Amino acid sequence: MTRLDHARLQAYLDRIGHARPPAPDRAALDSLIAAHLAWIPFENIDVLLQRPVRIGIDAVFDKLVARRRGGYCFEHNTLLAAALRALGYGVTPLAARVRWHVPDGVPTMQSHMLLRVEAAHLSHIVDVGFGGPTPYRALPLPPAAEADAAFPYRLTPAEAGDGAFHLYDMEVRGADGWLRLYRFDLSPQQEIDYEARNWYTATHPDSFFRKGLAVARSQGDARLTLLNGDFSVRAADGGLQRERLDTPGAVLALLAGRFGLALEPADAQALEAVLPALLESGRA
DSSP states (O other): OOEEEEOHHHHHHTTTTOOOSSSSSSSHHHHHHHHHHHHHHOOOOOHTTTTOOOOSSSHHHHIIIIIIBBBOOHHHHHHHHHHHHTTTOOEEEEEEEEEOOOOOOOOOOEEEEEEEEEEETEEEOOOOOOOOOOSOOOEESSSOSOOOOSSSSSEEEEEOOTTOOOOEEEEEEEEEEEEEEEEOOOOOTTHHHHHHHHHHHHHHHTTTSSSOOOOEEEEETEEHHHHHTEEEOOOOOOOOOEEEEOSHHHHHHHHHHTTTOOOOOHHHHHHHHHHHHHHHHOOO
8 A cells, every 4th residue: 555755754744844753653643634634735726727536645745745835635645655655554445425515315426535544453434535524533433423523523333334344423512402414334445446436526516626626724622614706713612703805816825825825926817817707606
């Protein structure tokens, strides 16, 4: 399985401002997750600009670390998986069906990548690549009997899945209760399994990421998100603050500021050209 070599591991740790942990334990895992979410933003700019998205480790490392960009689930979790393996963790890639803002009864494909990580002889679910609310620490398997009142995420068992695998829901606490983010089982995925999913997500006209700008970053236990011109900050207690941006300049300034997204001039110019239509559609 892919893992970062010594030089790339150090570059990744420098990117997220984290020292090399002395042991592959749960505390270090949670610290690495929080640092990754704080320093490497989620973003779909290449998809929006109809550019190819490569999810092999060389392309992912170049984009997210060397060029200090962000990416989406296949990029983020591929990078983290390679770093965790280099640090001594056991990592198994998984796949999920997104249910965030999807009505019950509407089917979704397995379009999301997440990780099962072994730390201190225990299994955990880890995910740094969900564009909406994203857990900023690992969640143990099997799920805890009761949710942590101070942590706004939980895993809950769903109905039995096919074969030997059972289904689980990742949920976030909202102002009116728990909301489902995605559903998954524990069947291991191979790297090749993600190629078709990435191709669909990056190129299919029905893909959510082809229709608008989506950017996210964590700050402590708060999650910052930008959907076209709608900027929001979700607190750990489920509270939500919203702000509407009306000009491409305001969006680009926010990307460079609150999201810490380093865009090369050509990328910024290309994004600026498509933003007016996206901002107008958001006002419709």
